[in-house]
Amino acid sequence: MFIMGSLSCYSIILMSIIMLHSCFAIEVNYDSKALIINGERRLIFSGAIHYPRSTVEMWPDLIQKAKDGGLDAIETYIFWDRHEPVQRQYNFSGNLDFVKFFKLIQEAGLYAIMRIGPYACAEWNYGGFPLWLHNIPGIELRTDNQVYKNEMQIFTTKVVNVAKEANLFASQGGPILLAQIENEYGDIMWNYKDAGKVYVKWCAQMALAQNIGVPWIMCQQPDAP
Numbered sequence: 407m408f409i410m411g412s413l414s415c416y417s418i419i420l421m422s423i424i425m426l427h428s429c430f431a432i433e434v435n436y437d438s439k440a441l442i443i444n445g446e447r448r449l450i451f452s453g454a455i456h457y458p459r460s461t462v463e464m465w466p467d468l469i470q471k472a473k474d475g476g477l478d479a480i481e482t483y484i485f486w487d488r489h490e491p492v493q494r495q496y497n498f499s500g501n502l503d504f505v506k507f508f509k510l511i512q513e514a515g516l517y518a519i520m521r522i523g524p525y526a527c528a529e530w531n532y533g534g535f536p537l538w539l540h541n542i543p544g545i546e547l548r549t550d551n552q553v554y555k556n557e558m559q560i561f562t563t564k565v566v567n568v569a570k571e572a573n574l575f576a577s578q579g580g581p582i583l584l585a586q587i588e589n590e591y592g593d594i595m596w597n598y599k600d601a602g603k604v605y606v607k608w609c610a611q612m613a614l615a616q617n618i619g620v621p622w623i624m625c626q627q628p629d630a631p
């Protein structure tokens with residue numbers, strides 16, 4: 407009786423440890439060679455699934471197919487025009503529910519990369535910028551312009567907070583290994599002259615200040631700040 411009792415007690419403790427472990431934070435780092443996940447250099451193969459391009463019902467199957475195809479991670483842009491169609495009126499429901507999307511990715515045993523931008527490419531209208539943004543007096547997009555930077559920071563912070571509240575970052579036990587700020591800016595930066603250099607540094611500082619506990623990346627950005 408005594409042995410039985412302590413055995414089941416032992417297995418309950420063991421089970422709690424295993425259950426706790428699945429909520430444990432993952433440490434994401436990098437060096438000049440690779441991403442380092444929990445101390446181990448890893449080469450991550452990711453593929454894009456843009457959640458608003460399909461229905462919620464399609465997500466599990468699409469994610470499973472990506473996994474069956476050998477991917478380690480799913481990456482997606484976050485589409486500003488869909489999430490904030492009217493200034494300060496947000497929508498994270500239906501097929502804009504990225505919390506659900508990232509949780510399905512984690513349930514499938516994959517990692518995720520969140521490309522906030524908020525400028526996106528992906529053959530998406532106007533790079534995902536909402537039209538109201540274009541129409542704000544004095545705005546100049548993707549450069550050292552206070553009106554633009556203010557809106558970009560508000561949206562980025564909103565997205566990060568939604569993700570944090572749902573514990574989506576790997577530092578919180580979630581699937582997101584990396585987050586991206588701006589997008590392929592290096593290709594057009596020369597166009598903005600010195601203001602472009604100032605802007606991309608500001609992007610980096612603004613992103614780091616979000617304190618997400620996983621690295622931020624840029625894309626097509628030689629010597630990313």
Ligand SMILES: *[C@@H]1O[C@H](CO)[C@@H](O)[C@H](O)[C@H]1NC(C)=O
Nearest residue numbers: 458488497498499500501502
């Ligand atoms: C939010 O987005 C979903 C998915 O696109 C859509 O079905 C719904 O109507 C939107 N909600 C509002 C209030 O616009």
